[in-house]
Amino acid sequence: MLDHDHDHDVALDLTPDRGGRKRISIYQPEQEGLIFPETPDFESVAAEREYRKQHLVAACRAFAMHGFDYGFAGHLTVRDPERPELYWTNPMCVHFSQVKMSNLILADHKGEVVEGTHAINRAGFVLHAAVHEEYPDVMAMCHAHTVYGTAWCATGRPLDMISQDAAAFYNSHAVIGASAGAVAVEKESGWSVAREIGRNRGVLHQNHGLLTTSRHSIDDAAFWFIALERACRQQLLVEATGIKPQVVSEKTAKYSREHVGSDYIGWLHFQTLYSHIAATQPDMFE
Numbered sequence: 018m019l020d021h022d023h024d025h026d027v028a029l030d031l032t033p034d035r036g037g038r039k040r041i042s043i044y045q046p047e048q049e050g051l052i053f054p055e056t057p058d059f060e061s062v063a064a065e066r067e068y069r070k071q072h073l074v075a076a077c078r079a080f081a082m083h084g085f086d087y088g089f090a091g092h093l094t095v096r097d098p099e100r101p102e103l104y105w106t107n108p109m110c111v112h113f114s115q116v117k118m119s120n121l122i123l124a125d126h127k128g129e130v131v132e133g134t135h136a137i138n139r140a141g142f143v144l145h146a147a148v149h150e151e152y153p154d155v156m157a158m159c160h161a162h163t164v165y166g167t168a169w170c171a172t173g174r175p176l177d178m179i180s181q182d183a184a185a186f187y188n189s190h191a192v193i194g195a196s197a198g199a200v201a202v203e204k205e206s207g208w209s210v211a212r213e214i215g216r217n218r219g220v221l222h223q224n225h226g227l228l229t230t231s232r233h234s235i236d237d238a239a240f241w242f243i244a245l246e247r248a249c250r251q252q253l254l255v256e257a258t259g260i261k262p263q264v265v266s267e268k269t270a271k272y273s274r275e276h277v278g279s280d281y282i283g284w285l286h287f288q289t290l291y292s293h294i295a296a297t298q299p300d301m302f303e
């Protein structure tokens with residue numbers, strides 16, 4: 018198994034931009050006045066809620082674009098900014114592509130819908146509530162039954178560091194065998210998985226599927242979910258050749274994890290998807 022010296026989001030020694038503002042990523046331009054996504058500051062809790070909900074909707078639609086739907090399986094959650102014991106999630110039996118502002122639901126840890134008209138996904142509540150309760154700093158979480166992720170999960174093996182992309186999960190993903198393959202509708206099943214997640218960004222739940230958590234944003238959780246599915250796909254492709262892959266060194270994997278695999282970078286990657294979805298699917302705001 019991997020050892021877990023979790024060094025998330027290290028402070029990088031970067032020169033400030035030309036306006037004197039601190040940079041946290043090499044991708045942030047030094048030059049002023051260029052179009053570049055900025056992490057928002059909010060003037061009210063209502064504005065922050067609106068932002069989180071819009072980005073949750075976009076995350077669901079990004080999952081639809083990537084073909085992550087499987088009937089009613091799959092759920093995404095983000096905490097409410099004012100009442101962090103409550104979380105926003107996608108409604109039961111609504112396709113990821115049809116999730117919109119008006120059909121999101123707000124639920125508590127007991128699975129009661131406190132705002133919204135749709136029912137909640139029972140398995141979603143059991144798994145997500147357990148994780149959100151176990152880790153008060155987990156802001157968002159994604160889970161779906163994807164083809165390549167679920168296939169790789171059956172091997173019970175962690176990912177090899179075969180690429181820079183895979184290195185985003187260096188020392189930050191785990192294979193969980195507890196309740197493997199069991200439908201997570203029983204409370205104990207959710208807890209047994211939650212307890213083993215720790216500070217891992219990605220989880221390969223054996224015989225079940227992938228999940229990601231974020232202490233940053235739904236954007237971050239959603240992007241690294243897409244990346245994790247992709248890493249599983251790449252690993253399966255390499256395995257299928259029968260050729261033993263070259264892997265990146267631990268030093269390189271660690272460097273990649275710190276520089277191009279941070280929570281901020283997950284958020285930043287997702288802004289590309291957010292802009293595309295907001296521009297092409299304006300019904301998301303209805």
Ligand SMILES: [Zn+2]
Nearest residue numbers: 090140162226
């Ligand atoms: Zn599931």
